Amino acid sequence: QSVVTQPPSASGTPGQRVAISCSGSSSNIGNNYVYWYQQFPGMAPKVLIYWNNQRPSGVPDRFSGSKSGTSASLAISGLRSEDEADYYCVAWDDTLSGPVFGGGTKLTVL
């Protein structure tokens, strides 16, 4: 059981806006940057959001991240079928002295 929690699943229809939540504590999200990764089956995770809300080059601006206190959120607007994937939030944990991964959220595009 991860110390950073995400809903196991989320869904939406094409064109919709979906938000995936991530909840932690003062030792991780509350005191450090949050990162979001996208993972397709059989593939390595890819950075989607870094430093809470920054997008690497090549990531569409449909993806956005935010953080408030000990929680964070990934929003996907204009949902597309190719967004169907697993999404993980990650934050540095001061107690662990390493990164802690959320349990992941499987996004289904209906």
Next chain:
Amino acid sequence: QVQLQESGPGLVKPSETLSLTCTVSGGSISSSVYYWGWIRQPPGKGLEWIGSISDSGNTYYNPSVKSRVSISVDTSRNYFSLNLNSVTAADAAVYFCARGRTVRASGVTTYFFDSWGQGTPVTVYS
């Protein structure tokens, strides 16, 4: 463009040692800007950080495996390695190596994994 590639046996017997290597190309492993880490993903489950190493050889391990794990780096050959001993069925997973880009904030250095290998599956069988 840095690339990372895991290699090693895909089958390990219970109680034996799992050994994997991550070869880094397109960039030097000898950089204080980066850490080098291992992450695993059991079948159908989420990601778990195993541990990391700096270019100078300082190691950091997840307490969940700390008593069984060691990570080393060979800067002359540009690779780093993972050894996990006394494996059990619970260690069966896809193992990823990754590059950790350092971030300095409020006087503290952390990192996040910005480049990943493709992953290598490890099965524990008896």
